[in-house]
Every structure is written in C-alpha cells, then in structure tokens.
Amino acid sequence: MGNSSSSSSGKYKKISSGESKASSSSSSSKNKKKYQMVDFALHGPKHLPPNWCQNEEHQYAVAACFINGVYVLEHERRQGRSKDDHVLARPWWDSFGYTLLQTLVDPDEGVIFGAIYLRVAAPESAPQMVMAFRGMVAGWDEISDPNTPSSSHIFSNTFSGMLKVALALQNTGSLGYYSKHGGAWLCGHSLGAAMGLIAGKFLATSGTYLDTFFFNPPIVLYYLRKGQLDFYTKSLWNDPIGLIAWNMFILAHKEYISNEGGKGFDNLVKWQPRLLVNPGDFICNGYIDYYEDRDSTKEACQLELSLPFVNPSACLVLNVGSTEECHGIKQWWDRNLNVERRPYVCVSD
Template sequence: MIPESDVFSLSGPIHLKPVDWNNAFNRRSVAASLVQGVSIHERDRQHNRHGFQALAPPWWDFFDFRLNDVLVDEDDASIFCSIYEFKYPAPAGNVPKYVIAFRGTLMEKDTILQDLAMDLRCCFNKLHNSPRFQRALDIVQNTVALAGAANVWLAGHSLGSAMALLAGKSMAKMGCFLETYLFNPPFLSVPIEWIEDNRVKHGIRFTRSFLKAGLTIALNGCRFLKHPELDTFVGLSQWIPYLFVNPNDHFCSDYIGYFEQRKKMNENGAGR
C-alpha cells in the first residue's frame, strides 16, 4: 500500500503554479517538497519503483528542478541527501540555483538501523564526526564554491535538519551564510515542553539560563562581556536559518518554549 503522503498529486502543493519566489510561504513549500523528495526517492529505491512507477520525481519536477546528484550512506547504501539544480540557466531574485536537501529518519527495513545510529550520534553531539556528515559538508562546500553562497539553499527534516543546521553553521563560521530551511529539527535537551505547568517550565528555563551564563562568565573571566566578538554566537549572528516546528512533536517542540523564554528575559532585562 502506497501512503497518500508519497503521492505528489494528492499531498503536494499543486496550487503553487507558478511559484512566487518572492513569497516566503511559497519558498518554504518548495523547500519542504524537495526534502520530501529525498525520502520518497529512497523509498522508491527500497521498493524497486523505477521509471513511471517512481513517485519521487514530481516532488522536484513540478518546481522546475532536476536531480543533479545524490549522496549515499556507505554503510547501508541508502540515499540520505539530494542535490537539486534549477533547470533554467539564469534564475533571478530568490530562486536558488542549487538546493541541497537531507531526509529525516526512515523507519524502513533498509534504513532503520543506520538512521537510528545517526540519531544517537545527534543526541550525543557526535553527528559532526560521522562519515555521512563529512560527505554532506564536502558537497555543500563544493557547491558553494561552484555557484556562490547566494545561489545555494540547505533544507532538511528531523535528522536531516540537524545535518542541514550543522552544515549551515560550519559554512557560517567561514563567512558563507546560506538560506536554510529546517523542518522539525531535534532540540537536544530535557523535554521541558512535556511539563503542563507553565510557571514550572519558565522557572526551569530561567534558572538554566542563569546557570549557563554564570558558568560562561566564570570560565571566561567575563571575557565575552568585555569583548562580544570572542563569543561564537556573535560570529554566527548574521546567519538566520528558517525554523519550522510542530508543537506536537516532542523532539522539536522545546524550540517554542526556548524562544518564548528568551523573549520574556529580554523584556525584563535579564536577556543581557
């Protein structure tokens, strides 16, 4: 049984014809569709769907992209990344020349073990050491060198958004700020959003922020207060990825509470 979500004519944004590339919602929908195309392409591979039976191509063809290349995991031979190229030679405005998209965890027989292993790497902050990420970073760097940072997008869902976030951060440290779309990126922390009492949640976040700030000041001798440019976050501040979070997904919903708490702290002067 083919899930309806895999069929572009049933679940894709077919109303986006033509795409208004100046519209943020249109650009988001295109990025999400290209990410979906990576997952469905891998499912096509596992279920031996080729030619007219393949379900993945409409997810990029509809938006005038071609599949330029894919990245395959060396351990399970699964497709985890697709590099799309806009079909026309001179895209203008907000149209990217290349989109590098990463799929999320696939609970399929050929991918579940390796994907869960990657999820564990993510949880323990070891994703950057994985061969999968190193290959991804190489292709991002090569594509930026070919087309320029202004012509390259990154996009990913779940585990794939963790890959895109890490790749984008690595490029930002080198002064390359890529337009990036992150769908349900995992928030690696105790899931405070599960707590129903809002006062308790705010208290925990507030206390945690002060503890982190106190440790930073103690370990750096107030260096980052006197010289903000030494703080890593200052160096990354020009890069602002687009973050899309499902409040019902406990793996990413804490982003909502995190930013709400930051806003409250700034309002009462504690953000400093």
Template structure:
C-alpha cells in the same frame, strides 16, 4: 504498494501551479517538497522503482528542478541527501536558488532504523559533526560552491536531515558565507522541563534558573571554551536560518521556549548568564576541554522562527513534513537575533587559567 503520502498528485502541493520566488510561502513549499523528494528517492531505490514507476521525480519536476547528484551514506548505502539544480528561465528571478541541497529525516523501518537511529543519538549527544554522513554533506556543499563558483545555494532538511543541514550551515557560516537554510522540525537536543507535567510552574522556573546558572557558570569558568563559544556565536549571528516547528511536536517544539526565554531575559543579570548558557551546553563545554569538538545542532544564535499553530491529529503529523505545504496552514512568525555579550563583563570577572 506505495503510500499515498508519497504520491505527489495525492499528497503534494498541487495547488502551487506557479511560483512567486519573492514569496516566503512559496519558497517554503518548494524547499519542503524537495526534502520530501529526497526521502522518496530512497524509498524508490529500496523498492526498486525506476523509470516511469519512480515517484520521486514528480516532487521536483513541477518546480523546474533536476536532480544532479545523490548523497549516499557509506554505512547502509541509503540515499540521505540530494543536490537539485534549478532550470532557470532567462532572466532568472533574483530570489530563486541556483541549487538546493536537501537532507531527509529518519526512516522508521527495519532497513534504516539502525543507522538513522544511531545518527539520532549523535544529534542528542552532540556528535553529529563527527559522522561520515555529515562529512559527506559538508564536502558536497563545499565542492558545489567551488565547482560552480557560487553561493546561490539553499540548504533544507527535515528532522534528522534538519540537524545535518544546521551543522552544515554553521560550518559554512563560520567562513562568513551565509547560505539560505530551511529547517523543518529539527530535533531540540535537550530534555525540556515542560515534558514533566507533574511539576508546578514555580519549581520549573527554579530548576530552569539553576540549569542556566550551572551551564553559564561552567562555560564562564572554562575561559578558553567560553571565548570559543563567544567567537563562534558572533560569527554565526548574521546567519538566520528559517526554523519551522509545531507546538504539538515534542521533538522540535522546545525551540519556541528556547527563543522566548532568551528574549525575555535580555537586559537582566540572569539574562547575561543566559546568553552564555544558550550559546553552549554542559556536554559541549566539557567536550571542549577533552578536545572532542562536539557540535550541538540546536544551539542557534539567530533564526526566523515559523510556528504552525494548526492542531494536528497526532504528534507524528505535527512532526511530519507534509504540514509545511498545506493550504490551511496557520503560521506565526518571529525573528530572533543574537545580542552580543557586552555588559556581562561588568558583572562577571575573568578567571585566569
């Protein structure tokens, strides 16, 4: 039997009878619904629900989309992504997308646990860009852009899917093409000090500063990796994805601290080192030397951070996709943009290799 959470008429945004494409709230609801549709497509496939029994179409049809392609993981044959085409009225609204490419999150069951769990580990250790699932996603988006000669494409993903959407958006942004991107509860691939409740605030701050100096120092010392990080961050600075997190979600909540601390340290010497530290990670710096080319998906130069302040019953609900189309949602908005490193050179000398 299907879960009520998968049934659009029970758990979906049925209140959105018409879409104002210029409204960020409506855009968020549509993007989240299409991500949910992708997840349910895999559940339909697994449970052999087809035709009138399929639940997924109800999540895209009310918004005038059609699914034109599904993306398959070649390891477990599961549907992990979808390409939706908007059935545009004439004339089309200037803010509506032509296509939306979505990626589902981890499905915590026996059928998907091994492959999805492996990819979750790849996110944590910075290797998601070396997986076949990411390569399939990137190829699909690039082919879509070429075949239709368009950049009018939205990317959207939840949890693991948000990490894939992030790295896909990053790769494309490095070519100076900035696709509108919606990231719902993306994993922050670093253990935050806030998880250790037994540590007092002063000790946490000292440990954070030591961590910053170590990361920044390693990156500065490794001149080639440092220059690579600066160049890539500068290219990515104009790309501003929408980042949706909940403070009660231990998987993504650290983004709130990540951007808050970076903003607080601007204009201070430790802040300049922090600019270097928040561009890279120890794993990424060291892997650069070893030519592994890892990609830490949580390192974002810029973002429109949207925080849901509504307290939910459990961390599972706080991490879930359903919260992002609820009518009683309580949102806080903040924009964060990368400040190009300039004065840092007056304080930190170049190291010759």
C-alpha cells in the same frame, strides 16, 4: 528575551511520545515498508503559482517538496527501481524547475539520505542550488521499532549520522559558492534538519550564510534540564530521534565547529536559520520555550557557540493551524498553512 509575541507553548495541545509512537510503528518488515506519500499528483501541492519564489510561505512548500523528493528517492531504491528511473520522485523537484544533480548515499548502508538539486527552469529569483536531507522512517532505518529502542541502536545511528554529516560537508563547497552567485538553500526534516543545522553552522562560523528551511528539528532540552541521568534514560525511550541528534551535534562540534580565533561567534550571530516548528510536536517544540526564555545579550549568547542545537540568531516559524500529523513534512505545503514568524537576534554590540 524573545520578541514581542507572547509564548504560545501553553495554547496548543502537545502530543505525547506515546501518541507519536503509535502513529509511526505500523510496519514489521524493514524491506517491505513503503513510504506512503510518493505520488505528487495525489499528495503534492496544487496551489503554488509559477513565481512561487516571491512568497515566503510558498518557499516553505517548495522546500518541503524538495525534502520529500529525498524520501521518495529512497522509497524507489527500496522498491528495486533503476537508479536512473525516478518516475515517482522526479515530480517533487521537476514541478518547480529543478533537476537532480546528485544523490547523497551512505556508503556503508547504501541508503539515500540527501539530494542536491540545480535550477534549470525556475525563475531567476529562485535559488540556483538546493541541498536537502530527509529524516528517519520507521521500518527503514535501524531504530525501526520505536517501542524497543536501545543504546546500541542510538549510538549506531549516531555514528551513521555523523558519516552522513561528513559526506554532506564534503558537498557544501558548491553551496557556499552559489550562496554568493545565484542563491542556495539548505533544507532538512527531522533528523535531516539536525544534519542541515550542523552543516549550516559549520559554514556560518567561517562567514558563509545559507538560506535555510529546517522543518521539525529535534531538540531534547526538556530532558537535559532535568539532569544527565534523566536526559539519557528518559529521552532514550521518549525521544530517541532527539537523542541521536544530540549525540551527532556533540561529535560534530568537536570535529568541525570552532570559534575561529574569536571570529566564529561574531560570524554566527549574522546567520538566522529558519526553524519551522509545530507547537504540538514534542520532538521540536522545545525551541519555542528556549528562545522565548533566553537572555539575548552577547555574553549569554556566546554560550550558544558550544550548544550545538541552537544558534545565537534564528527565525522560528510556528505552524499555528490545525494539523493531523504534527511531525510530518506534508503539513508545510498545506494550502491552509497558518504560520507565525518569531525572529530572534542576539544583541552583539
């Protein structure tokens, strides 16, 4: 079962899918859509000390900023800025002593979905390398109008996501090296958190464990429990991001993740990814009930090798403070962030 903390799923107001849609469907033009949170001077955290890496909540803030840097990189690309002119994006990593080593670009669509950063001036206790993935943005990505999702959009985004996962996995070799020599972070938000979880799980089954920050990772467990018909029909309308993530997970597990002759599960148990969840966010709050209610014995947890969206061990970090936007990335660098940590460990022996 879960840890000693009581389940908080009943203490918080859960936003409905309709409320989320209303807040994210204001754009009618894919090319004119502008990402609003681009200026670090206006929107970035001002309270972090130079030794931010010594405080875990400060680490959440910096990891979220790395991800926002990816959002702003794509914003600048869409605004027609030079590939080498990252005036708006640069402060989101440069402020913490990092340089942009590489952008991860979808070769078919040309969109920037991820970035790799390298430590240049941060404290030595900070990670040497960071890989970050952004989520979807209404008006940018193909499922641009959440009021009119379609199965073709879902599966198109699924295979586009799988291509991105494949590109990400091609670049995980360096992360694996730095995880043992200087430290490495794997970060993602929303659908980007799903991509990161796939990549991290792939490495963990072979014995490479990354420090992770997965913000608002999508889970569609609620609809899955109601049966396959409800799962595909209702989640298509109420949680298309979660459905895309589910399809990505299933395909990725078939393609990349195996039990390594029985060692895969034993390796996976040792990895405890951080899942940063807002209890009011219907896209990710299913993780709370899942880990609170599950059986943590080895026999039960072994099923999780084939459940792509969960892991035998995990650390849930709940934002228990008040936030205006339950699914937004900005909440995680808020000066008044109030979190509750809930570690879950599979009893493997």
